[in-house]
Amino acid sequence: MEERMERKVRILIAKPGLDGHDRGAKVIARGFRDAGFEVIYTGLHQTPEQIVSAAIQEDVDAIGLSILSGAHDYIFPEVIELLKKKGAEDIAVFGGGIIPEEDIPALTQCGVKAIFTPGTPIEEAVKWVRENIKPRK
Amino acid sequence: MFKEDQLKKIGEGKRKWTEDLSKILSETPERLPRFTTISDLEIKGLYTPEDIEGLDYSKDIGFPGIYPFTRGIQPSMYRGRLWTMRMFSGLGGPEETNKRFHYLLAHGETGLSIAFHYPTLMGYDSDSPMSRGEVGKCGVAIDTLKDMEILFEGIPLDKVTTSMTINPPASILLAMYIVVAEKQGVSKKDIGGTIQNDMLKEFIAQKTFMLPPKPSLKIIVDTIEYCTKEVPRWNTISISGYHIREAGATAVQELAFTLADGIAYVEAAMERGLNVDDFAPRLSFFFDSHIDFFEEIAKFRAARRMWAKIMRERFLAKNPRSWMLRFHTQTAGCSLTAQQPYNNVVRTAYEALAAVLGGTQSLHTNSLDETYAIPTEEAVTIALRTQQILAEETGVVNTIDPLAGSYFVEALTNRIEEQAWEYIKKIDEMGGMVAAIERGYPQAEIAESAYKYQKQIDSGEKVLVGVNKYVTDHPPITIWRMKPEIEERQLKRLRQVKETRNSQKVKELLQKIREASQNGENLMPHLINAVREYATIQEICDVWREVFGRYSDPGYF
Numbered sequence A: 001m002e003e004r005m006e007r008k009v010r011i012l013i014a015k016p017g018l019d020g021h022d023r024g025a026k027v028i029a030r031g032f033r034d035a036g037f038e039v040i041y042t043g044l045h046q047t048p049e050q051i052v053s054a055a056i057q058e059d060v061d062a063i064g065l066s067i068l069s070g071a072h073d074y075i076f077p078e079v080i081e082l083l084k085k086k087g088a089e090d091i092a093v094f095g096g097g098i099i100p101e102e103d104i105p106a107l108t109q110c111g112v113k114a115i116f117t118p119g120t121p122i123e124e125a126v127k128w129v130r131e132n133i134k135p136r137k
Numbered sequence B: 001m002f003k004e005d006q007l008k009k010i011g012e013g014k015r016k017w018t019e020d021l022s023k024i025l026s027e028t029p030e031r032l033p034r035f036t037t038i039s040d041l042e043i044k045g046l047y048t049p050e051d052i053e054g055l056d057y058s059k060d061i062g063f064p065g066i067y068p069f070t071r072g073i074q075p076s077m078y079r080g081r082l083w084t085m086r087m088f089s090g091l092g093g094p095e096e097t098n099k100r101f102h103y104l105l106a107h108g109e110t111g112l113s114i115a116f117h118y119p120t121l122m123g124y125d126s127d128s129p130m131s132r133g134e135v136g137k138c139g140v141a142i143d144t145l146k147d148m149e150i151l152f153e154g155i156p157l158d159k160v161t162t163s164m165t166i167n168p169p170a171s172i173l174l175a176m177y178i179v180v181a182e183k184q185g186v187s188k189k190d191i192g193g194t195i196q197n198d199m200l201k202e203f204i205a206q207k208t209f210m211l212p213p214k215p216s217l218k219i220i221v222d223t224i225e226y227c228t229k230e231v232p233r234w235n236t237i238s239i240s241g242y243h244i245r246e247a248g249a250t251a252v253q254e255l256a257f258t259l260a261d262g263i264a265y266v267e268a269a270m271e272r273g274l275n276v277d278d279f280a281p282r283l284s285f286f287f288d289s290h291i292d293f294f295e296e297i298a299k300f301r302a303a304r305r306m307w308a309k310i311m312r313e314r315f316l317a318k319n320p321r322s323w324m325l326r327f328h329t330q331t332a333g334c335s336l337t338a339q340q341p342y343n344n345v346v347r348t349a350y351e352a353l354a355a356v357l358g359g360t361q362s363l364h365t366n367s368l369d370e371t372y373a374i375p376t377e378e379a380v381t382i383a384l385r386t387q388q389i390l391a392e393e394t395g396v397v398n399t400i401d402p403l404a405g406s407y408f409v410e411a412l413t414n415r416i417e418e419q420a421w422e423y424i425k426k427i428d429e430m431g432g433m434v435a436a437i438e439r440g441y442p443q444a445e446i447a448e449s450a451y452k453y454q455k456q457i458d459s460g461e462k463v464l465v466g467v468n469k470y471v472t473d474h475p476p477i478t479i480w481r482m483k484p485e486i487e488e489r490q491l492k493r494l495r496q497v498k499e500t501r502n503s504q505k506v507k508e509l510l511q512k513i514r515e516a517s518q519n520g521e522n523l524m525p526h527l528i529n530a531v532r533e534y535a536t537i538q539e540i541c542d543v544w545r546e547v548f549g550r551y552s553d554p555g556y557f
Helices: A023-034 A048-057 A072-085 A101-109 A122-132 B004-027 B057-061 B094-106 B118-122 B145-151 B170-183 B200-206 B213-230 B242-246 B251-271 B276-282 B293-314 B343-357 B377-392 B407-430 B433-438 B441-459 B484-500 B503-519 B524-532 B537-548
Strands: A010-014 A038-041 A062-067 A092-097 A114-116 B084-089 B111-115 B162-165 B193-195 B237-240 B283-289 B327-331 B362-364
Touching: A010 A023, A010 A048, A023 A038, A023 A062, A023 A092, A023 A122, A023 B441, A048 A062, A048 A072, A062 A072, A072 A092, A072 A101, A092 A122, A101 A114, A114 A122, A122 B441, B084 B094, B084 B327, B084 B377, B094 B111, B094 B145, B094 B377, B145 B170, B145 B484, B162 B170, B170 B193, B170 B213, B170 B524, B170 B537, B193 B237, B200 B213, B200 B237, B200 B242, B200 B251, B200 B433, B200 B441, B213 B237, B213 B251, B213 B276, B213 B433, B213 B524, B213 B537, B237 B242, B237 B251, B242 B251, B242 B283, B251 B276, B251 B283, B251 B293, B251 B407, B251 B433, B251 B441, B276 B283, B283 B293, B283 B343, B293 B327, B293 B343, B293 B407, B327 B343, B343 B362, B343 B377, B407 B433, B407 B441, B433 B441, B503 B524, B503 B537, B524 B537
Parallel strands: A010 A038, A010 A062, A062 A092, A092 A114, B084 B111, B084 B362, B111 B162, B162 B193, B237 B283, B283 B327, B327 B362
Antiparallel strands: none
């Protein structure tokens, strides 16, 4: 039987828009790295275009968006739309930040795979990735 | 402070107590292997005079209003005047925020504080592609002077002081404030307030940055130089630890990095040729008040003592007002939870108490719903009443610095001071804060502390009630939401302002700003002229981005 070498799950953690609150994004990025995923952190002030471009270039399996500014209603759908346009809709999109519960169904509807609200332990997000995100190739 | 034979007796008493204790502990161990502050400073079970053996009352503790100000910077403190109840506010457009200002003033707040939306913070107008999804959500949308005029409708600027949380465009907002006052018939000699204007902590923590460090500092010194002459009642900078703490720093890091930033600003202003005693009295500070009660009180007392020493001994300031650390405090946003939001009322109350026992000059108390959204009127009222009950009912304001002399609090104050000096020394050895920032030092320290803390919460080593202990369901709460019509109105107004202003004049004034930026002139007079003609914030910031370049996030994690 052939043994397949599965590459590590690659995740892009991104800070879209003007929001500068990066404590959570950095903690998650580090937590994911410690959990064994390949993590690329975009840094702040990324446009949806920049995020999608980086995701494709870095050949990631998922994008995690951290948004605390209330701009989630614009940014999540925009990123998903751009991924579709570029033929990369198999890159999963998830996120976290300050996102009211009542907004989550709409995000799920447009294709966001998970939203991790405040108080989520790192291990819970790690577990979700292990169970839901597989290398694309 | 104690005679040798007294200390000897106390030492013997302590030994006896320790023996008795060890008998009890062998049967009933303490609940935890270590008791620490939220910042991981280990705390002993008991403090005695031995713990403050070397303390000299007159030299180290002293009297309020007298160097080194450990007990407070004013001789009468709250007996003379309560701290300013200054609630950070901003939502939607200037109309909504004006309404919130009037509401809070009517409910007893004693100073204004503006929260701007992200585009304004970052030097963009509401119609910029960068602003999509952001307008009016985290604070008030301000694009031009017109918005500021609406914001202060019915608010006399000779009667009320205003703090503006604004950094890269701080000078522009100050220019607008000066012109609003001018239009009210109030001279800039009579207006009072603060601009946060602290770019170093932006690179370290808050991250609303725009230009690289050197030009950012240049503009800050322009405001200090200008205000020292022209706007004497204005606090030119609010040297901040709050954001550093919120990003995950420990109490010691918050204190050390803030004071190190302060040192950098004093050096920059003195490099410009300004006399330290001319500008230092109008520097101000801004700290967090986090949930670990005594650690915060000790931090505030250490801060005053340290800054006094820095100003008098390092910078040789002669004016006692140059030695005084005046500060605003905000209760810790990062201590609040989305789970069981009513618990946040309690957290904010404890944190407010710590700030007052720590001698703050001004205080903002967070609302219970701020882990979700901008506060509702109901929530912000409770937050304001928290301060009023503290001031009027608890009696803690009856005497100055009531915790002075506590063996524990004085020992903790000493310890925090000692550890903060170590950080400052390290930063000095790196060449100062700008150099330290360029090599990522404070950013790395903060990221480390933030990660460590999260692991402690996740493991249960540190408890967060409602999150990792006492976890129960809670009913949903009603939160404030931005309305799309507000954004539409803002965009419409911006268009109208651009149509009705003298655009040729604006173009010329922007060119003047460009030239002044290139040849190192003080920018303030040019900014005032430009905003008076309704130049937009982004138009001015675009000139700066063009001349000075942009700073982009190095993305450490």
